[in-house]
Amino acid sequence: MNAATHDIIALQDLRVTCLVGIHPHERITPQPLVVQLKLYFERKPGHFGRTLAESLDYGFVCGDVAFLLEAAQFQLLETAVEAICATLLMTPPPDRPSIRPDAVEVSIQKPQALGGKAVPVVTVLRHSEEMQYGIEYNDFGHVDILHENQDCGVYLLHIPAGGQIPAHIHKFMGEAELVMSRGLLLQGQPIDGGIAHLWPLEFVHQYDNPTDTTRTILCVNRPKFDPADEIAVPVPETWPDPRPHRKRFFGLETNLKP
Numbered sequence: 569m570n571a572a573t574h575d576i577i578a579l580q581d582l583r584v585t586c587l588v589g590i591h592p593h594e595r596i597t598p599q600p601l602v603v604q605l606k607l608y609f610e611r612k613p614g615h616f617g618r619t620l621a622e623s624l625d626y627g628f629v630c631g632d633v634a635f636l637l638e639a640a641q642f643q644l645l646e647t648a649v650e651a652i653c654a655t656l657l658m659t660p661p662p663d664r665p666s667i668r669p670d671a672v673e674v675s676i677q678k679p680q681a682l683g684g685k686a687v688p689v690v691t692v693l694r695h696s697e698e699m700q701y702g703i704e705y706n707d708f709g710h711v712d713i714l715h716e717n718q719d720c721g722v723y724l725l726h727i728p729a730g731g732q733i734p735a736h737i738h739k740f741m742g743e744a745e746l747v748m749s750r751g752l753l754l755q756g757q758p759i760d761g762g763i764a765h766l767w768p769l770e771f772v773h774q775y776d777n778p779t780d781t782t783r784t785i786l787c788v789n790r791p792k793f794d795p796a797d798e799i800a801v802p803v804p805e806t807w808p809d810p811r812p813h814r815k816r817f818f819g820l821e822t823n824l825k826p
Contacts, residue, residue, distance in 0.1 A: 569670075569671050569673075569693060573611065574609055574610060574671070575608070575609045575610075575611050575612070576607065576608055577606075577609070577623070577626060577629075578604075578605060578606045579626055579629060579630060580605075581602055581603075581604070582602070582604075582605065582630060582633060582634070583600055583601070583602055584600070584637045584638065585598045585599065585601075586598050586601065586641065587599075587641040588601060588645070588648070589678075589681070590643045590644065595641075599680045599681075600680065601645075601678055602677040602679060603637075603674065603676050603677075604673075604676075604677075604691075605633065605656075605672070606672070606673040607624070607656065607671075607672050608669055608670050608671040608672070608673075609667060609669055609670060610670055620665075622667060623667065624667065624669075625666065627819075628664060628666075628818055629656065630818065631746070631762055631817035631818030632655060632656070632786060632817070632818075633656075634817055635746045635764050635786065635817045636648075636651055636652055636655060637652075638744075638766075638815075639720075639746075639764070639788040639790075640720045640788050640790065641720075641790060642720075643718070644719075645676050645678060646690055647717045647718070648690075649674045649675075649676055649690055649692045650692070650715060651714070651720075651722050652672075652674050653672050653694040653699075654694075654699060654714045654715040655714050655715070656669065656672045656674075657669060657672055657694060657695075658699075658701065658714055659712075661724060661782070661784040662781060663748055663749035663751065663784055664748050668696060670695065670696055671693060671694060671695045671696065672693070672694055673693045674694075675689060675690070675691040676689065676690050676691075701713060707734075708725075708731055708732060708733045708734070709725070709728045709731050709782070710726050712724040719791070720788055720789060720790045720791060720792060721789045721791070721792030721793045723787045723788075723789070723793065724784055724785070724786055725785040726782050727775060727777040727782065727783050727784070727785070728782050729777060729782060730777065730778070731776075731777050732774070732775065732776045733774060734774055734800055735772050735773070735800065735801050735802065735804070736772070736773070736774070736798055736799055736800050736801060737771060737773075737801055738770070738797050738798065739769060739797055740769070740794070741789045741790065741793070741794060742766075742767075742769075742789065742790035743788070743789050743790075744764060744766045744767065744788045745765055745773075745785050745787045746764040746785065746787075746817060747759050747760070747762065747764070747785055748761055748784040748785060748786060749784070751777065751778070751783050752775050752776065752777055752785075753775065753776040753777075754773065754774070754775055754810060755774060755807040755808075755810060756776070756807065761819065762816050762817055762818035762819035763814060763816050763817075763819070764814070764815050764817055765810055765813045765814055765815075766813050766815070768813065771808060771810075771813070772801055772804055772807070774803070
C-alpha cells in the first residue's frame with residue numbers, strides 16, 4: 569500500500585493524554601501518547617475529494633481517535649491500535665457521509681514509558697477487507713460491534729428516525745458515548761455532534777432521535793458490553809445534569825465547558 573496506488577490523508581503528531589499501560593502507576597496518572605495516522609483511498613486523478621462526502625473530515629478522525637484513547641483506558645498499545653483501525657475502517661454511518669478507506673496505518677508512541685531512554689512505538693497496517701464486524705439488533709435499533717478486547721468494547725449505536733434509547737443506568741460498566749452528528753436529544757435537550765459524555769455509574773441517561781435520519785453514537789464500554797448491566801429505569805421527574813461529565817472532541821471548539 570503506497571502513494572503509487574492510493575491517495576493518502578494523514579494526521580501527524582496527534583497528542584492525547586490518557587490512562588494507558590499495565591503498571592499500577594499507569595492506571596492512576598494519565599500520560600501522553602503521540603499518534604500518526606495514514607488513511608489510504610483508491611486513486612481518482614482529478615476527482616479526489618470534490619466534497620467531504622467523497623473524502624472524509626479529518627476533524628472527525630481526530631476527534632474519534634482522541635475519544636477512543638481517553639475513554640477506553642487501554643492497557644496495551646497493541647489493543648489501542650487495533651481498536652482505532654477497526655473504528656476508522658467501519659462503514660461510514662448515514663449521518664456522517666464519507667468514503668471508506670481501503671486501509672489505515674496507525675502508529676502510537678508512548679514517550680514517557682521508558683523514562684527518556686527510548687520511545688516505544690507500535691505500528692499496524694490494516695485493510696478494509698480484513699475487518700470483521702458483528703451486529704446486534706435490539707429494541708432501539710441496532711449496534712455495530714467494532715472491536716472487543718480484554719479492556720473494553722467499541723460499538724456504533726444506530727438510533728433510527730423517531731427512535732429512542734430509553735432511560736437506563738449501568739452499575740458495573742464504565743461507559744462513554746460520543747454523539748456523531750447533530751439531531752439527537754439527550755435528556756430531552758438538543759445535543760451537538762462532537763460532544764461526548766463519560767458517564768458515572770448509575771447515571772440516568774436517555775437519547776431520542778426526532779429527525780428523519782438514523783443518528784449514531786460511538787460508545788465505549790469498560791469492560792466490554794454486558795446486557796445484564798443495561799438496566800432500564802423510570803424517567804426521573806428531574807433529569808440529572810450531564811454537563812459535568814461532558815467534553816467536546818470535534819466541532820467549533822476543542823473543549824466545551826460545563
